[in-house]
Amino acid sequence: VSAASESALAFSPRRVAAMMLRYWYLLRSSWPRLIELIYWPTVQMITWGFIQYYVMQNAGFFARAGGTLIGAVLLWDILFRGQLGFSVSFLEEMWARNIGNLMMSPLRPIEFVSALMIMSIVRLAIGVVPVTLLALLFFGFNLYALGFALVAFFINLMLTSWAVGIFVSGLVLRNGLGAENLAWSIMFLFMPLTCVYYPVTTLPTWLQPAAWALPPTYVFEGMRALLIGHAFRADLMLHALALNAIFLAGGICGFLLLLQAARRHGALMQTGE
Amino acid sequence: MIMGLLTPTSGRVKVLGADMPHQRYRVLHRMNFESPYVEMPMRLTIRQNLTVFGMLYGVRNVAKRIEELGETLDLSQLLDRPTGKLSAGQKTRVSLASHNMSEVERLCQRVIIMKQGRIEDDDTPARLLSRYGRRTLEEVFLDVARGREDAREAAQ
Numbered sequence: 166v167s168a169a170s171e172s173a174l175a176f177s178p179r180r181v182a183a184m185m186l187r188y189w190y191l192l193r194s195s196w197p198r199l200i201e202l203i204y205w206p207t208v209q210m211i212t213w214g215f216i217q218y219y220v221m222q223n224a225g226f227f228a229r230a231g232g233t234l235i236g237a238v239l240l241w242d243i244l245f246r247g248q249l250g251f252s253v254s255f256l257e258e259m260w261a262r263n264i265g266n267l268m269m270s271p272l273r274p275i276e277f278v279s280a281l282m283i284m285s286i287v288r289l290a291i292g293v294v295p296v297t298l299l300a301l302l303f304f305g306f307n308l309y310a311l312g313f314a315l316v317a318f319f320i321n322l323m324l325t326s327w328a329v330g331i332f333v334s335g336l337v338l339r340n341g342l343g344a345e346n347l348a349w350s351i352m353f354l355f356m357p358l359t360c361v362y363y364p365v366t367t368l369p370t371w372l373q374p375a376a377w378a379l380p381p382t383y384v385f386e387g388m389r390a391l392l393i394g395h396a397f398r399a400d401l402m403l404h405a406l407a408l409n410a411i412f413l414a415g416g417i418c419g420f421l422l423l424l425q426a427a428r429r430h431g432a433l434m435q436t437g438e
Numbered sequence: 439m440i441m442g443l444l445t446p447t448s449g450r451v452k453v454l455g456a457d458m459p460h461q462r463y464r465v466l467h468r469m470n471f472e473s474p475y476v477e478m479p480m481r482l483t484i485r486q487n488l489t490v491f492g493m494l495y496g497v498r499n500v501a502k503r504i505e506e507l508g509e510t511l512d513l514s515q516l517l518d519r520p521t522g523k524l525s526a527g528q529k530t531r532v533s534l535a536s537h538n539m540s541e542v543e544r545l546c547q548r549v550i551i552m553k554q555g556r557i558e559d560d561d562t563p564a565r566l567l568s569r570y571g572r573r574t575l576e577e578v579f580l581d582v583a584r585g586r587e588d589a590r591e592a593a594q
Contacts, residue, residue, distance in 0.1 A: 183489075183490050186489065186490055190486045190490075191481060194482070261481070263479045267494075269443055269471055270491065270494045270495065271463060428444060428445045433444070434443055
């Protein structure tokens with residue numbers, strides 16, 4: 166095996182950069198895609214901001230729990246948009262029928278996934294950062310005032326979003342664009358169980374263990390503990406991190422198994438519906 | 439199967455000594471595939487597509503190489519046009535490893551012609567032309583595709 170062959174076997178930051186460049190070109194080439202990144206987070210934040218404003222005027226508890234609804238909306242958007250940012254970059258390859266070209270190029274699955282992860286952060290930054298500034302301007306809610314806690318929340322939510330994004334991409338790879346809707350809807354399956362807008366104790370007792378099996382539940386509970394009780398719960402973040410390690414390992418294994426199955430069934434050559 | 443996109447149900451495919459698809463990353467940087475059924479992403483310009491794939495394949499001085507290729511294949515005027523806006527003829531020219539036989543004749547040192555999964559012939563372009571008594575590789579390809587083995591026998 167030549168030296169060139171050996172170097173092709175190693176993880177290549179240049180190939181990751183090539184894929185990021187491709188997605189950057191795609192984003193740049195379409196202003197509607199850029200607008201779409203910021204549109205829904207803005208609409209959601211404004212709607213929930215006004216709801217919070219209304220209940221603060223009418224309920225003593227919410228007056229004390231300032232920012233929990235807007236905080237929940239913004240953190241939910243990090244989770245949802247993180248996964249969507251990952252999945253949409255992947256779907257761009259399916260829509261362009263480019264998966265075959267990529268899979269017969271020297272690009273390794275881990276390099277492909279790395280590029281998708283980085284692009285999910287880029288897309289998230291484009292969509293959510295302006296919205297956090299609007300939340301500060303309109304409702305006086307400063308997400309960045311959460312400081313280190315925000316970093317812990319962000320890392321845990323991104324890890325979950327990647328785990329789900331990787332697994333869904335594997336499903337689309339194996340089953341074609343017929344499974345595309347999963348990319349848009351799967352995170353909403355998590356919404357009631359991860360207790361975005363209410364404490365876990367609101368759920369029936371028998372359902373609470375299922376909620377505690379999901380990493381984002383710890384983040385949303387942690388956010389309420391911080392905003393209502395003014396206490397940073399490091400224990401919750403560590404639990405979330407441990408669960409995320411399991412979720413991420415599961416997502417990557419699932420993706421690789423589904424990729425293998427796609428190779429066996431010829432799905433990489435027929436990436437339509 | 440040759441490119442590692444499909445796992446064989448039985449048998450083995452070896453390319454440049456590597457077992458496909460298990461050892462594909464040892465050789466994929468030295469291979470490519472072109473067919474009228476495979477297209478480059480439509481929304482990127484030709485230059486952008488070539489830059490991305492050049493980087494994926496480890497091409498050095500990608501920008502310079504694209505300029506050179508643009509001149510060689512008479513594509514310089516088209517480099518900044520979205521790939522999806524090209525005519526069918528222009529797309530064919532854009533394909534670097536073209537299926538255009540005259541380019542195969544000009545660029546390749548070795549040509550393998552396959553039919554129904556089996557290698558029908560394997561030689562240099564000049565020897566293939568001589569063996570089939572033809573003036574172009576298109577004619578040789580058609581002889582093989584249409585099963586006109588007599589062309590080769592008559593020429594020999």
